[in-house]
Amino acid sequence: MLDYLNGKVTELNPTYVVIDCQGVGYEVNINLIDYSALKDAETSKIYVHESIREDAHILYGFLSKSGREMFRMLIGVSGVGPNTARLIMSSLGVTDLQRVITEGDERTLKSVKGVGARTAQRIIVDLKDKIKMEGDAFITSKPTSENFDDSLAALVMLGFSAQQSQKVLHKLFEANPALTTENAIKQALTML
Secondary structure: OOOEEEEEEEEEOOOEEEEEEOOEEEEEEOOHHHHHHHOOOOEEEEEEEEEEOOOOEEEEEEOOHHHHHHHHHHHOOOOOOHHHHHHHHHHHOHHHHHHHHHHOOHHHHHOOOOOOHHHHHHHHHHHHHHEEEEOOEEEEOOOOOHHHHHHHHHHHHOOOOHHHHHHHHHHHHHHOOOOOHHHHHHHHHHHO
16 A cells, blocks of 8 residues: 655646656645645645545545544544545644544534534544544544554455445454454454
């Protein structure tokens, strides 16, 4: 899986950017907040989330790891797809979104196009315990070990959806943070 792209910004639109990495142009879907930050950039480092479907390989990009992490948490919520997650992040930004979730501000989430009352409630319920405040900064309490990432990559390569795999792996790594990649995959296969 790709972690990031570092290269020249050759094309920029409100919904995507093209990054030239040594002669190869990657089209990466972005949110509006990152678009504003990229307006004057000649080069950029974009952290990517790769979505592999039967009909397409789609890249979603973020200027920070925390943005990518928030996106991954959002698409892990039932009923929230990549486009809805991108809309939410375009409207609120990472810090505001984390604050909205921790405060249980359902009204602000519902103000985002495509997010109804049930989806807003589900986002808050599913993510409230995964986001914690430390001083003035938010941190996520999601497992981010190399074993977790490797297990997720393996399950996606085996044909399981990233969203479903993440949910199962979260449960496994929360129960046992020292779980090996091999054991995590074996246990996840019985749960998927």
